[in-house]
Amino acid sequence: MSSEKKKPKIAVFKFASCDGCQLSLLDAEDELLAVAGAVDIAYFPEASRRALKGPYDIGLVEGSITTHHDAERIQKVRRQCAVLVTIGACATAGGIQALRNWSDKDEYVRAVYARPDFIQTLKMSTPIAEHVPVDFELRGCPINKKHLIELISATLAGRKPNIPTHSLCMKCKRSGNVCITIARGVPCLGPVTQSGCGALCPRFGRGCYGCYGPAESANTAAMTRMLRELGQKDEEIARLFRTFNAWAWQFRQASEEAERA
Amino acid sequence: MSATLPATGSQSVIEFSALTALISALRRRGYEVIGPVVRDGAVTLEAVEKVEDLPVGWGDEQESGHYRLKRREDNAVFGYTVGPQGWKRFLHPPEVPLLEAQRDNSSFRILKKPPAPVRYAFLGVRACELAAIRILDRVFLGDRYVEPGYKGRREAAFLIAVNCTKAGGTCFCTSMGTGPRAASGFDLALTELPGREGHRFVVEVGSEAGAAVLGEIEHRKAREEEVREAQAAVDNAAGQMRRAVDTEGIRDVLFDNFEHPRWDRVAARCLSCANCTMVCPTCFCTTVEDVTDIAGDRAERWRKWDSCFTDGFSYIHGGSVRLSVKSRYRQWLTHKFAAWVDQFGTFGCVGCGRCITWCPGRIDITEELRAMRGVEASA
Numbered sequence: 001m002s003s004e005k006k007k008p009k010i011a012v013f014k015f016a017s018c019d020g021c022q023l024s025l026l027d028a029e030d031e032l033l034a035v036a037g038a039v040d041i042a043y044f045p046e047a048s049r050r051a052l053k054g055p056y057d058i059g060l061v062e063g064s065i066t067t068h069h070d071a072e073r074i075q076k077v078r079r080q081c082a083v084l085v086t087i088g089a090c091a092t093a094g095g096i097q098a099l100r101n102w103s104d105k106d107e108y109v110r111a112v113y114a115r116p117d118f119i120q121t122l123k124m125s126t127p128i129a130e131h132v133p134v135d136f137e138l139r140g141c142p143i144n145k146k147h148l149i150e151l152i153s154a155t156l157a158g159r160k161p162n163i164p165t166h167s168l169c170m171k172c173k174r175s176g177n178v179c180i181t182i183a184r185g186v187p188c189l190g191p192v193t194q195s196g197c198g199a200l201c202p203r204f205g206r207g208c209y210g211c212y213g214p215a216e217s218a219n220t221a222a223m224t225r226m227l228r229e230l231g232q233k234d235e236e237i238a239r240l241f242r243t244f245n246a247w248a249w250q251f252r253q254a255s256e257e258a259e260r261a
Numbered sequence: 262m263s264a265t266l267p268a269t270g271s272q273s274v275i276e277f278s279a280l281t282a283l284i285s286a287l288r289r290r291g292y293e294v295i296g297p298v299v300r301d302g303a304v305t306l307e308a309v310e311k312v313e314d315l316p317v318g319w320g321d322e323q324e325s326g327h328y329r330l331k332r333r334e335d336n337a338v339f340g341y342t343v344g345p346q347g348w349k350r351f352l353h354p355p356e357v358p359l360l361e362a363q364r365d366n367s368s369f370r371i372l373k374k375p376p377a378p379v380r381y382a383f384l385g386v387r388a389c390e391l392a393a394i395r396i397l398d399r400v401f402l403g404d405r406y407v408e409p410g411y412k413g414r415r416e417a418a419f420l421i422a423v424n425c426t427k428a429g430g431t432c433f434c435t436s437m438g439t440g441p442r443a444a445s446g447f448d449l450a451l452t453e454l455p456g457r458e459g460h461r462f463v464v465e466v467g468s469e470a471g472a473a474v475l476g477e478i479e480h481r482k483a484r485e486e487e488v489r490e491a492q493a494a495v496d497n498a499a500g501q502m503r504r505a506v507d508t509e510g511i512r513d514v515l516f517d518n519f520e521h522p523r524w525d526r527v528a529a530r531c532l533s534c535a536n537c538t539m540v541c542p543t544c545f546c547t548t549v550e551d552v553t554d555i556a557g558d559r560a561e562r563w564r565k566w567d568s569c570f571t572d573g574f575s576y577i578h579g580g581s582v583r584l585s586v587k588s589r590y591r592q593w594l595t596h597k598f599a600a601w602v603d604q605f606g607t608f609g610c611v612g613c614g615r616c617i618t619w620c621p622g623r624i625d626i627t628e629e630l631r632a633m634r635g636v637e638a639s640a
Contacts, residue, residue: 031555034554034555034556035555037555037556038555038556038557149555150552152555153552153553153554153555153557154553156555156557157553157557159551159553162550162551162552165571165572165573166535166568166570166571166572166573167532167533167534167535169534169535169536169539169621170534170535170539170566170568170571173345173355173535173536173539173540173566174355174356174539174565174566175355176305176346176350176355177301178300178301178302178303178305178345179328179345179536179619179621180301180302181326181621182326182327182328182345182618182619182621183301183302183303183328183329183330183345184302190534191532191534191536191621191622192532192534205301215533215534216571216572217533217572217586218532218533219529219531219532219533219586221529222529222530222531222532222622223532225530225622226326226532226621226622226623229326229623
């Protein structure tokens with residue numbers, strides 16, 4: 001056996017998603033060579049035809065489970081990966097397609113497809129963690145490529161990744177942004193949303209859309225109260241919580257409560 | 262210009278137009294002058310070069326969870342009260358690289374980086390903010406272990422205080438004994454007189470460095486009525502203050518009310534977003550993060566502002582000690598008004614009102630403290 005340490009094998013799997021999150025690995029131009037030097041990208045159909053067999057050291061999973069076929073496939077993927085990391089709002093929360101969870105999916109299928117009988121799909125779009133154990137969830141719609149690099153670096157170094165779980169407000173304040181809710185009355189999900197995007201929207205005067213999902217200890221009831229005080233109607237509040245992370249339980253609960261109110 | 266320097270404690274007068282000269286004199290001495298600037302609908306603290314950079318003619322309206330800039334009827338430069346940021350941002354920055362290391366065969370080597378030699382001059386430090394700096398001095402410099410980065414920035418800093426002539430909507434410095442008059446701890450202290458006899462400032466000299474800088478710009482001795490007018494303007498601010506904290510025995514009230522039902526009520530409203538701790542001029546807590554590159558050859562250590570409202574803050578082997586929002590809010594308020602007294606000999610609150618204004622949940626610290634005494638607010 002060679003004394004050279006074998007490079008860890010990484011695989012990237014896609015489920016129901018737009019591909020944007022796995023593309024962020026290719027988008028990490030400055031670090032891509034370093035990544036290729038440190039790991040063996042063994043399975044990444046989006047980037048290469050080369051497909052090495054498992055098992056893999058790290059599996060990155062993008063997308064949600066929306067078909068019977070995918071529900072079975074994720075079980076096989078899990079068995080092949082020592083560490084399984086879900087990337088993006090689809091994989092961690094069901095994605096924008098989880099809006100179907102509140103509707104009649106057969107009605108959609110009939111309205112959209114010429115041959116509805118060709119379409120085999122589940123009633124719900126669900127996150128990966130509802131199907132198999134997940135070692136780490138990398139949030140965001142899309143994920144932050146710096147987080148992905150940090151996650152890979154940390155995993156290789158055997159340390160905890162520095163990925164914040166606190167509110168977006170902390171990033172806004174550290175960055176010196178003026179709070180748009182307090183100074184301008186703009187509705188913003190920042191107080192209940194996990195940091196990670198670099199406070200992109202508030203920096204440009206837009207309220208946070210909650211792309212990174214619920215922050216740790218998100219108090220959505222207090223958030224709803226704040227939004228009402230800003231003059232938001234219940235239907236607007238429900239819509240605000242129902243975007244990319246609509247099915248994350250804290251946002252789900254908040255939107256359903258606003259709808260019932 | 263006068264041949265002899267004005268004495269410490271003396272009162273002089275400079276004209277409105279001399280403000281640019283004051284900033285220039287500081288810049289000539291190698292200071293980066295940080296002052297109030299209107300940006301994104303608030304008064305923030307930024308580098309300034311001339312009087313036009315300052316919020317001339319702007320005031321503000323503040324309430325719990327509410328801040329709006331308002332045009333004033335006069336041309337006052339310091340007619341606003343405190344904005345969202347404190348000087349903590351500069352003396353104790355939000356994100357600081359602590360060290361860099363490089364792998365060296367089987368060992369590693371620390372790449373020493375000299376600390377950035379920034380000399381700040383702060384223009385427009387309010388009395389409550391001077392009190393906050395004194396508190397940070399106690400925390401970072403007053404014990405066996407001194408924080409070297411803070412020490413360097415603090416000792417090099419030149420402080421121009423501004424006495425408040427108007428109270429903000431959420432201010433309560435009078436009850437905390439920290440304002441609105443800047444009593445000490447400054448190099449120069451200005452009181453703005455935007456009055457009929459020409460826009461001018463009464464300047465009190467607080468140090469030899471202050472005297473030297475004042476000596477470089479056009480100034481004259483203050484007339485007695487100008488000193489009286491300045492005094493009256495500051496008294497006016499004190500009289501306007503609508504909020505107060507009854508500090509008498511508050512330490513024991515908090516320590517004796519660990520299970521007060523009010524903690525549950527405030528936790529229901531608290532977003533645990535940490536805004537209060539970020540805007541607080543005395544909250545000093547930080548976390549340290551180590552990052553490595555993919556190859557594992559380089560490592561960096563960063564220090565970042567942290568907050569007792571996060572999960573990670575109280576994480577000790579195996580889990581967080583304070584899992585509930587209730588326990589976090591209680592920790593924060595009890596630290597500010599009780600444990601801080603035992604730890605550092607003062608309160609950890611200076612009455613600036615930022616945590617009230619910038620709380621999206623509209624929690625008012627003065628109201629919570631009143632409730633702890635059993636006096637329920639009407640709101």
